Amino acid sequence: MNKTAPKIAFIGAGNMSSAVIGGMLKGHFSAEQIIACAPSDKNLKPLSEQFGVHTDHDNARACAAADVVVLGVKPQMLKQVAGDIKAHLAHKPLIISLAAGIPLASLSEWLGEDLAIVRSMPNTPSLVGVGAAGLYANDNCSAEQRDIAESIQASVGIVKWLEEEALIDSIIAVSGSGPAYFFLAMEAMINEGVQQGLDRDSATELTIQTVLGAATLAQNSNVDVLELRRRVTSPGGTTAQAIAHFEEHGLRELFSGAMQACSNRAREMAKELG
Ligand SMILES: NC(=O)C1=CN([C@@H]2O[C@H](COP(=O)(O)OP(=O)(O)OC[C@H]3O[C@@H](n4cnc5c(N)ncnc54)[C@H](O)[C@@H]3O)[C@@H](O)[C@H]2O)C=CC1
Ligand SMILES: O=C(O)[C@@H]1CCC=N1
Numbered sequence: 001m002n003k004t005a006p007k008i009a010f011i012g013a014g015n016m017s018s019a020v021i022g023g024m025l026k027g028h029f030s031a032e033q034i035i036a037c038a039p040s041d042k043n044l045k046p047l048s049e050q051f052g053v054h055t056d057h058d059n060a061r062a063c064a065a066a067d068v069v070v071l072g073v074k075p076q077m078l079k080q081v082a083g084d085i086k087a088h089l090a091h092k093p094l095i096i097s098l099a100a101g102i103p104l105a106s107l108s109e110w111l112g113e114d115l116a117i118v119r120s121m122p123n124t125p126s127l128v129g130v131g132a133a134g135l136y137a138n139d140n141c142s143a144e145q146r147d148i149a150e151s152i153q154a155s156v157g158i159v160k161w162l163e164e165e166a167l168i169d170s171i172i173a174v175s176g177s178g179p180a181y182f183f184l185a186m187e188a189m190i191n192e193g194v195q196q197g198l199d200r201d202s203a204t205e206l207t208i209q210t211v212l213g214a215a216t217l218a219q220n221s222n223v224d225v226l227e228l229r230r231r232v233t234s235p236g237g238t239t240a241q242a243i244a245h246f247e248e249h250g251l252r253e254l255f256s257g258a259m260q261a262c263s264n265r266a267r268e269m270a271k272e273l274g
Contacts, residue, residue, distance in 0.1 A: 005030065005032070005033050006033065006067035006068050006148060007033055007035070007065060007066050007067050007068070008029075008033055008034050008035070008066060008067070008068045008069075008070060008152070009035045009036075009037060009062040009063055009065070009066035009068070009069050009070065009093075010034065010035070010036045010037065010070045010072050011037050011059050011062070011063070011069060011070065011071050011072060011073060011081060011085065012037070012038060012071065012072035012073035012074075012077075012081075013036040013037065013038040013043040013044055013047055013055070013072070014038070014043055014072065014073075014074075015124060016072050016098050016122065016124065016126075017036060017070065017072035017098070018043070018046070018047060018127070019122070019123075019124045019125075019126040019127035019131070019156070020070070020072075020098075020122060020126050020127075020131075020152070020153075020156055021034055021036060021047060021051055021053060022050075022051060022126075022127045023126040023127055023128070023129050023131060023155060023156030023157070024152060024155045024156060025051050025053075026129055026155075026156075027129070027154075027155030027156065028155060029152075029155060031051055031052040031053045031054075032054075034051075034053040034054065035053065035054040035055065035056055035062045035065075035066070036048075036053055036054070036055050036056075037055070037056050037057065037058065037059045037062045038055075038057070039057060040057075041055075044057075059081060059084055059085050060084060060085055060087070060088040061088075063085045063088045063089060063093065064088040064091070066093050067093055067094065067148075068093055068094045068095075068096060068148060068149075068152070069085070069089070069093050069094070069095050069096070070096045070097075070098065070152075071095065071096065071097040071098060071099060071107075072098050073099070074099075075099045075100055075101050075102050075269055075273050076273060078097070078099050078102050078107075078110075078273070079106075079110055079273065082107070082110035082111050083110065085111070086110065086111055086112065089111060089112060089115060092112075092114070092115060092116070093115075094116050094117075094118065094141070094145045094148060094149065095107065095111060095115055095116065095117045095118070096117075096118045096119075096120050096149055096152070097117065097118070097119050097120065098120055098121070098122060099119075100121065100172050100176065100266050100269065101169075101265070101266040101267070101268070101269025101270050101272075101273060101274070102119075102269070102270065102273060102274055103165065103270050103274050104117055104119060104136070104138050104165055105274070106270075106273075106274035107119075108138065114140060115140060116137070116138065116140040116141040116142065116145045117137070117138045117140070117141070118135055118136065118137045118138075118141060118145070118146070118149040119135070119136045119137075119165065119168055120133055120134070120135050120149065120152075120153055121133060121134045121135075121168050121171040121172055121175070121176045122153060122156070122157070122176070123157075123175050123176050123177075123178065123179050124179055125157065125179055126153075126156035126157050127156075129156055129157060130157055131153070131156040131157025131158070132157050132158050132160075132174075132175035132178075133153040133156075133157060133158070133159050133160070133171075133175070134159075134160050134161075134162050134167065134168055134171030134175070134176075135149055135150065135153060135159060135160070135161050135162065136161070136162045136164070136165045136167070136168055137149065137161075146161075168266075169263040169266040169267060170263055172262055172263060172266050173259035173260070173262040173263040174259070177262050181255075181258065182211060185211075186207050186208065186211060189203075189207045189210075190203045190204050190207050191203075193206065193207065214228075229243070
């Protein structure tokens with residue numbers, strides 16, 4: 001393996017692969033090192049035009065030349081793709097699977113029991129360098145391979161190594177799917193802002209800045225989010241009314257239920273697809 005500039009093949013070039021590739025290029029990786037594969041040009045063209053990475057329609061050829069193979073296809077496609085590339089992994093590249101709900105046991109069975117495999121659960125804010133990922137490696141991974149997996153994810157955001165594979169399903173519930181919860185909340189806030197008379201552009205800009213501001217403040221404060229909320233909430237004031245409405249209507253239970261549904265679905269997918 002080329003330790004300084006490993007060749008990295010992304011199999012699947014959709015939302016998540018594009019987000020990681022885009023973020024990597026803003027970090028210390030070069031377009032020269034990266035090849036993205038997909039059946040059609042629809043996803044590949046923007047990647048070659050925007051980022052200048054190599055592209056190919058041939059998964060097997062890209063895998064045969066790679067030090068690291070990142071599996072970025074839908075979980076439903078993974079078994080078939082694994083079957084197509086298995087014969088081209090004799091040089092034992094590091095495999096990184098981004099797939100939700102596909103356990104290491106299935107990946108090893110489909111690709112080769114002796115391969116070093118890391119499960120990674122990133123999220124789409126990787127594209128702008130503020131991703132959050134959880135990693136879990138099988139016992140075949142060397143320290144050097146763990147470092148490579150970590151350096152790919154660390155170039156696009158924060159990384160947490162997990163003690164148990166099952167915790168990948170918790171990472172999905174918190175950060176893998178998490179951006180969607182906030183996009184939904186933002187959509188609702190924008191629509192209500194418009195309902196109350198703001199123009200859509202202003203409502204959108206103010207909502208985005210508020211979410212960014214809250215996250216940035218939480219990240220840079222030495223107090224917890226509960227205290228930060230208290231500081232917004234004047235007794236007898238406006239925020240208190242909004243928070244009381246959320247509490248009365250079970251916002252906490254809604255989050256718990258949604259996040260449990262999320263990780264339960266990952267476990268179901270493992271039974272259906274793994
Ligand atoms: N979208 C997200 O926020 C996250 C997704 N993931 C995981 O990332 C993986 C990819 O998800 P998305 O990027 O959202 O899906 P997507 O549908 O946007 O991308 C899938 C890509 O695979 C390509 N593809 C389909 N068949 C192929 C084949 N036979 N060979 C090579 N490429 C093929 C498609 O052309 C497309 O480029 C999934 O396993 C998902 O669980 C993980 C974390 C977050
Ligand atoms: O919805 C999904 O299945 C993927 C995994 C985490 C985020 N998106």
